[in-house]
Amino acid sequence: MQSFHVRKQVRKIALTAAALLLASSLVLSGCAEKKTAAASKDGSGLEVSELRYQGSVGSVSFPELADDLGYLAPLKLKYIGNTISGPQDIQSVVTGDTDFGGAFNGAVVKLLAAKAPIKSVISYYGVDDQTWTGYYVLDDSPIKSAKDLIGKKIAVNTLGAHHEFVIKEYLHRAGLTADEIKQVTLVVVPPVTTEQTLRAKQIDVAALGGILRDSALERGGIHPLFKDRDLFGNFSAGTYVLTDKFIKKNPKAARKFVEATAKAIEWARTTPREEVVARFTKIIENRGRKEDAKAVQFWKSTGVAGKGGLIADQEFQTWIDWLVKEGTLKEGQLQAKDLYTNEFNPYAGEAK
The missing domain is CATH 3.40.190.10 (Periplasmic binding protein-like II)
Known part of the structure; x- marks a missing residue:
């Protein structure tokens, strides 16, 4: 008898779950239809709104x-x-x-x-x-060429993006070997603190563009080692x-x-x-x-x-x-x- 009641209860739970799932599907379907209707009601025929x-x-x-x-x-x-x-x-x-x-x-x-x-x-x-990025060093920095970057740190906003590719292209063109390039460390630094980090000598080179570059240049004491525009036009x-x-x-x-x-x-x-x-x-x-x-x-x-x-x-x-x-x-x-x-x-x- 107990087994019968258990089975009955299980069936009841299963039916309830199925009903909820169906109701959920109908709601989602209705939302999708409403979204499509909203996208098309102006006659544009766009698929999404x-x-x-x-x-x-x-x-x-x-x-x-x-x-x-x-x-x-x-x-x-x-x-x-x-x-x-x-x-x-x-x-x-x-x-x-x-x-x-x-x-x-x-x-x-x-x-x-x-x-x-x-x-x-x-x-x-x-x-x-008018729009470009420079890779800046302090005016008293000993870094004068790509070779000087071996063992040094360069600040970028993120890895695997514009700055990393440009830097490595600069190093390649200067004739550095793969092993030498591996010795140049890229450090992720929030763009708004990059200039400050450079002036504190926590990094050796800073990638700066736009307002961050212009405001840093107004304060003086830095110059570009190279620019992305120099490499690619x-x-x-x-x-x-x-x-x-x-x-x-x-x-x-x-x-x-x-x-x-x-x-x-x-x-x-x-x-x-x-x-x-x-x-x-x-x-x-x-x-x-x-x-x-x-x-x-x-x-x-x-x-x-x-x-x-x-x-x-x-x-x-x-x-x-x-x-x-x-x-x-x-x-x-x-x-x-x-x-x-x-x-x-x-x-x-x-x-x-």
Whole structure:
């Protein structure tokens, strides 16, 4: 008798669990339908109504600018937090925590080499006559050449990204061996404290760009050992990525995102600097994240080489070749043309 009652109770629990699971599925399905309906009710036919992303303290990204200018509508941006690391930002896209993220192209190549299902869709930062990074030493530093960096420490904002690739390329070009390069230590230091760390002689070289570089130069006592622009000239250095799955399921939303971002890049490129800075300042003040807008006062240019963020083969091939030389990739393992697409960019017809 006891066994019968136990079995009866088990069946009851199982039926209850099944009912709850079904109800949960219906709720989730209903939410998905509502989200799709919300995305399409204006007649745009977009598959989603919002894009999740990570921001950066005290700065404005081109998708954020596009949103403020009205280019992104009816798509909306959903801010989920900040990041200072490009590799972390694009890994969040792979894990599904965000819908888009951006990183240095060398970091994108490394992630693609690891079979990550992503594709670059638009360039968003780079190096030009006004926007670049210098690798600074103190004026009384004994470091005069790449050879002098053996056994020394260089501060970077994160590993596996723009600064690391540029530094190692500088060392390679100077003829240092692989063993000698291993003796140059890269130290992760928050960008806002990098100058202070250099002046305290806790590091030997500091990577400085933008407001951090300009304000440090105003205080004097430092000079660049080399600059990224010295090595590569003007080039787009980083791209936003979407997952292959997102592009396949949401082609209209993907196109809208790229089109809006491309237009925002061109707006910033062709609008007087003072107006761009004023717009950035307003965006930061209005979003209410308790952040200082001082950094955008030093904004100078987009740094993006291609019109509207168009991507060029060489912007990936440079880093594919570099990783082959490093032994991270095999010759022919990746082809630059397969890693990105310009198909969603409204300026694609103007690509050289």
